[in-house]
Amino acid sequence: MEADPRGVLTGVHFIDGDHACCEGALAAGARFAAGYPITPSTEVVERFASRIPTIGGTFIQMEDELASSIAILGAVWGGAKAFTVTSGPGFSLMMEHIGYAAMTETPCVFVNVQRGGPSTGLPTLPAQADMMQARWGSHGDYEIIALCPNSPQECFDLMIEAFNFSEQYRTPVMFMMDEVVGHMTEKVVIPAPDRIRLYPRRHTRKAPGELNLYEPEEDLVPAMAHAGEGYRFHVTGLTHDERGYPAMNARAQDRLIGRLQEKIRRAAESLALFEEEAVEEADVVVISYGITSRVAQRAIDMARESGLRVGKFRLKTVWPFPDAHIRRLAAGARALVVPELNRGQIVREVERAAAGAARVVGVPHAGGSVHRPERILEAIREAAA
Amino acid sequence: MSLTEIRIAGFGGQGVILAAQVVGKAACIYQDGYATMTQSFGPEARGGSSSAQVVIASEPVLYPYVTRPDVLVVMSQEAYTRFTPELKDGGMLLVEEDMVRLSQPHSNLKVYGVPATRLAEELGKRMVLNIVMVGFFGAITGLLPQEALRQAVADSVPAAFRELNLRAFEKGYEYGLQKGLENTEDVRLLPLHSFDE
Amino acid sequence: MSEVLTPVNPVEPFLRAERMPHIWCPGCGIGTTVNSFARALIESKVDLDRVAIVSGIGCTGRVAGYLKLDSFHTTHGRAIPFATGLKLANPALQVVVYSGDGDLFAIGGNHLIHAARRNIDLKVICVNNLIYAMTGGQTAPTTPGAAITTTAPYGVYEPAFNLPALAEAAGASYVARWTTFHVRQMARSMQEVFAKKGFCFIEVLSPCPTLYQRRNKMGDGLDAMKFYKEHSRTRNGAPTGEVGLTRDGEIVVGKFVDRDRPEFRDLMRDRFTHQLGDRYVDDAEMAEHPHCGGEDGA
Incomplete structure (x- = not known):
């Protein structure tokens, strides 16, 4: 809509x-x-x-x-x-x-x-x-x-x-x-x-009395109703069955938690928003997100000026983590450089997804300012060496 | 416009941020260009140091920070002392000449002074000194069309103060046109107070 | 008590039969409060499709799950802020918060006083069993002095909250207290609050035979009823400062506060209309959330 x-x-x-x-x-x-x-x-x-x-x-x-x-x-x-x-x-x-x-x-x-x-x-x-x-x-x-x-x-x-x-x-x-x-x-x-395209509320088309509030549709996502519409539904933070009623047992837990995870995991590819540039021919790909991606850009430009083949991959979707894309990058590049304003968080995900196919070099920073671009440049040089 | 780094600095309460906003807005909205403005305040909301950085360009700005400004506008002695060393060789230094005394001649810079506070006071409101400064900036740098800046001023201030601010802008702009002409031959011959030894 | 034992249980049409049996212990008073609540629903003739029940966590927190109404079993202590969002998004709803003393006054105490301050149109029913029952009988902010709990094995020595006084001081429009012995009076109060605009608070003293009565050698559920009968005194309009509870002393019951203070949404509407005039858009008057999309769907 x-x-x-x-x-x-x-x-x-x-x-x-x-x-x-x-x-x-x-x-x-x-x-x-x-x-x-x-x-x-x-x-x-x-x-x-x-x-x-x-x-x-x-x-x-x-x-x-x-x-x-x-x-x-x-x-x-x-x-x-x-x-x-x-x-x-x-x-x-x-x-x-x-x-x-x-x-x-x-x-x-x-x-x-x-x-x-x-x-x-x-x-x-x-x-x-x-x-x-x-x-x-x-x-x-x-x-x-x-x-x-x-x-x-x-x-x-x-x-x-x-x-x-x-x-x-x-x-x-x-x-x-x-x-x-x-x-x-x-x-x-x-x-x-x-x-501006909006995804409308997944409101049930069922009549009151016919609705099981947590009965999933084909993509594992259930349709919902709103209070005051006559459905007389129940919502709980307890583990629940498809009617929405508490179900205190391992089977119900496995079923519900499995579905909650799977509905997002199976959509990972369409959820993965990213921006990439010159990654195919790159020796080093810089993976970053948020403000750090713009600081990294300066480092990438400087590295390219000095003749290094550097690609850029910017995560817009951080979770679910785009494993498949990182695997692809790791298969093509020698090293992946991951600057971020923390002491090493997303770099671990990159390491996990790369699974040894490329070297992963973190550029940690405790926050309070952004990186100096030179610091990221150093890491790119080190990774390219 | 090619990528230009601008820093505007002074103390809190002078309207440093608004001045930077007007410049950015003129570039983005009234000139179809791009601008990135970042700011830093001192610990106090008023009276502390205040500085804003604007990068303007005809393409989207990637790296958002000013490292070697092309233009530095200073409205306090502290800002002058702190930021002048960053200026690019041949860069422009615009000073509020009643607030800032140059500590040395800057042969490598183009230096222009304006009594912005006094001009603002002539208009009856000291608070519009920042907009006088914007006008002066517009005339001296020629980075942005006068009309784009004018519209940005009109769009950035409360309706009740629009006329006053537009007059402040014109006043600064006119002063800048004169000074720009006067100073083309030798920018070191400043109508400023004596240099500190 | 004869009303409760009529051949057709008035509660039945309001219960999710498929969820029975419930989890409450024999002699527990929560079911009695639900009974009175059902009676109030009937008597007040509210549109049941427009009533939503919001509970927190604890024994009383389970009420939402058994009532055949739109019902929300939320997180511990947060029934009131959830209800606040629900009520503001759909002002046509009658939103009832039904929860326990620990949930509403310990972990959720801050929310209760702020909701009362705002005088937002919520009906809060607090079943006070003087103890944390679901977790096994620990001290609550309502446990009276000297009572034994699992976390005060030598007796409670910290002072307890006086719930009606707290609710009134924070700004509630309506404050009453009953015990589970007072089923008719309780039902009448519950009925009254459906017609009352603003933040309404009803405390219902209710026995926990398993963890409070037994541990304090106060007998079973029936003994609690006797205790309530013998120790309670109805004092409508009593100053709430005088109705604090002790372990063995008098229980003052009645309707203590029934006053008119402007309700949150009215205050909001007045302020915006004053400042913005015709530019103010009152979403309570709009068709229900056209911006959300919905049935005409994806």
Whole structure:
């Protein structure tokens, strides 16, 4: 379906990533947001709070991130598209509800504008150190989708994808920004509403009385209903059967958890958004994401000037991890260089996927600033040697 | 426009960020180009140091940071001291001449001064000094058409202050046109206070 | 008690029969509260398709699973913020939060006071059994002094919350307390809150024979009923500051607060209308979430 024009600010703008993220959510049809102030993410909900009363919808500033992260789930079951926004410490508090959203198959988006951690860390400075938390942060076994924009334009574009994926697969989607992308101001082109394709809510076509709320369709994703429509359904975070009723046994657990994982795993290829350049003939491929991809670009340019054959692979989808693409890169290149604003997270995934087919060189950084491009250049040189 | 790195710096409350925003907006929205603006504040919201970086280009900007600015606009002594060494050889240094005393002649730079605060005060509002500076910047650098900058100013300030800001912009621009002409022969002959020894 | 034992159990049409038997122990009071709630649903004539039940975790948290209504069994302590999102997204719903004292006042205490402060239109029914029952009888913020729990084996010495006082102080529009002995009064309060706009709070003192009564040598469920009967005194309008509970003392019951404060959505509408005039779009008046897509589907 097309976007609802009321939420689409068509035109050319000069705005930062946080603001663009909000516009992406509005264009995607988000009409409910709950949040709790935390640097450097707050501008997203500040803009939402200012925009939503004239569009039709609700922003509520909740008493903490636990509340924000479940208020949005209530809103989704009430019929809205909803998201919340946070950073480091708030993201930690939201983990239980990411699990609850995964278990109850509640489509929603969690935005994390990453800052330095752990704990209070560096509130105003960038990091990319929550990447594993986005994947594994809630207890139990589940698959997740996480997207990683590297510009304000992409904060807009990928936010729409984030909502689309969440609706299509009925899963929470992690939107992993970072402080630099969040606060960097650039040109953002917002298209006309009829150029924005949205994946509609998978609402059941069955009548009340006929619906088993968790009976999967062919792609393993069940259709849902909203409260107040007469279905009298039950939603629980307990392990449940296809009716949605608690089922406290190993068989039910295996069936449910297996399906929750498989519905995303089998879609990994269509979920894998990425950008690549000159990887076929490359000796070294630099794999990066978010703001680091733009710093890496400078290093790649410098390396190429010095005659090295360097390719670029940028992850837009970080989870599910695009194993197949990394295997392909590893088969062609001698080495893969992975700079990131953490002490080594995604590099481990690259190592796992490459499985020894290429050398993997991490370029760790504890956060607080971006890499010096020269540091990445050194790693490229070392990897090419 | 070829890729140009610009840094605007001063202290908090001078409207450094807004000035940078106007430049970026002019490039992106009114000139069909691209710009990336990043900023850093001091620990205090007012009075601390404030600096914004804008990279403008006709193609999308990949590396977002300013490393060797082509143009440096400074509105405080601290900003001048801190950022002038970064300037590219032959780069342009635009100073608020009542706020900044040059510590040495800069033979490798093109230096231009403007009493932006005084000009703003003449308009009745000291707070528009940043927009005076933008006008001056526009005239001196010629990087962006006057009209693009003018529209960006109009679009960046609250409606109630639009007229005032547009006048501030024109004032800075006119001053810049004159100074630009005056200084083409020898940029070191600045109408500034004496250099510190 | 005769009402409860009428030949046709009034609860039956409201239960998910396929989920019986329930998990509650013999003598547990939660079922009694559900009985009164069903009665309130009948008497209040609310559209059952428009009632949603939200529970947290714990014995009372299981109520949502047994009621044949749209029902949400959420996370521990977070029934109220979930209900807040649900109510705001669909203002036409009657949203009932049905949970226990530990869930609503310990782990979820912050949410309760903020929901009361906002005076958001939620009906909160708190079944207070004075203990963490599901996890085996640990101290709750409601456990009265000297009572024995598994985490206070020598008796509780920290002071307990006075729930009605807390709810009133935080801003609730309606506050009542009953025990499971007071089935009719409880049902009447439950019925009343469906007609009351704003944050409504009903505390129901309810026995946990397995983990509270037995451990404190207070007998079984029937003994609890006797205790409630003998120790409770109805004082409608009693100052909530005077209704704190002790282990063996008087139980003041009644409707303590019934006042009109502007409700959250009304406040929101007023503010936006004041500031934005015609530009304000009240989504409560819009067709239900056209932006979501839906039946006309993928």
